[in-house]
Amino acid sequence: MNSNVMSVSEWRKRTGQPEHKTIEPAPAPVLTTEAKTIQHYGKDKPYTGSESEFQKASARLIRFAKLHTAYHVPNETRRPGKGGDIERMQNKLHGVLSGVADWCIPVRTNAKHPGTYLELKVKGGKLSESQNEFLINASAQGYFVAVVWNLDALQSLIKELYG
Numbered sequence: 001m002n003s004n005v006m007s008v009s010e011w012r013k014r015t016g017q018p019e020h021k022t023i024e025p026a027p028a029p030v031l032t033t034e035a036k037t038i039q040h041y042g043k044d045k046p047y048t049g050s051e052s053e054f055q056k057a058s059a060r061l062i063r064f065a066k067l068h069t070a071y072h073v074p075n076e077t078r079r080p081g082k083g084g085d086i087e088r089m090q091n092k093l094h095g096v097l098s099g100v101a102d103w104c105i106p107v108r109t110n111a112k113h114p115g116t117y118l119e120l121k122v123k124g125g126k127l128s129e130s131q132n133e134f135l136i137n138a139s140a141q142g143y144f145v146a147v148v149w150n151l152d153a154l155q156s157l158i159k160e161l162y163g
Contacts, residue, residue, distance in 0.1 A: 038127070038132065038135045038136070038139070038145060038146065038147055039145075039146045039147070040146070040147045040148075040149065041146055041147070041148050041149065041153035041154075041156070041157055042148060042149040042150040042152060042153025042154075043121075043147075043149045045149070045150055045152075046121065046122055046123040046124075046125070046149040046150060047120075047122045047123060047149060047150045047151065048122070048123045049122065050122070051120070051122050051125070054120055054122050054151075055072065055102065055120060057151055058102075058103070058120055058148075058151065058154055059072060061151060061154055061155055061158070062103065062105070062154075062158065065158050065159075065162065067105050067107055067158070067162065069105070069106050069107060070103060070104065070105040070106075070107070071103070071104055072102060072103055073100045073101065073102060073103070073104060075096060075097070075098070075099075075100045075102075097134070098130040099128060099129075099130025099131040099132075099133055099134035100117075100134055101117035101118055101119045101131070101134060101135060101138070101145070102118060102119050102120045103116070103117065103118040103119075103120070104116075104117055105117075105118070107162065109144050109161040109162065110160075110161060110162065110163055111144070111161070113142055113143055113144040113161075114141075114142055114143060115143050115144070116143060116144045116145070116146075116161060117134075117135060117138045117143055117144075117145045117146075118145075118146055118147075118148050118154070118157075119131055119135060119145075119146070119147045119148070120147075120148050120149075120154075121147055121148070121149050122149070125149075127147060135147075144161060
């Protein structure tokens with residue numbers, strides 16, 4: 001071992017730091033009645049193509065709107081059987097969170113939300129329990145959250161939120 005390198009234990013002793021520091025968990029967000037209702041946009045005319053087509057079209061629309069830091073969250077495992085089980089377990093160990101919305105737009109909205117989370121759904125789609133929970137929690141933290149069902153609704157929402 002290099003003599004210039006100090007172990008963590010030795011550093012703690014020299015600096016008077018405790019061996020193990022207890023970290024208090026953050027308090028759970030207080031959910032209000034408003035946060036429990038997730039707004040749906042365009043549900044009356046849902047996208048009828050595949051979810052993949054909707055995601056690609058939404059990416060073009062979001063890029064065209066010059067929301068450069070917006071990103072899609074690939075949060076699904078489609079591999080069946082044992083391979084999928086292993087992939088899901090690895091994803092969980094790597095910090096993948098079930099239910100995270102499809103799009104994160106970390107840009108302050110015109111209404112002063114710190115950012116936006118959008119879940120995209122196509123005809124026949126439904127929010128899972130974990131997706132609903134994620135959106136409720138993000139809303140409780142001040143983010144604008146919504147479920148978007150078609151490209152026209154997405155375009156109108158982006159224009160409303162980001163001008």
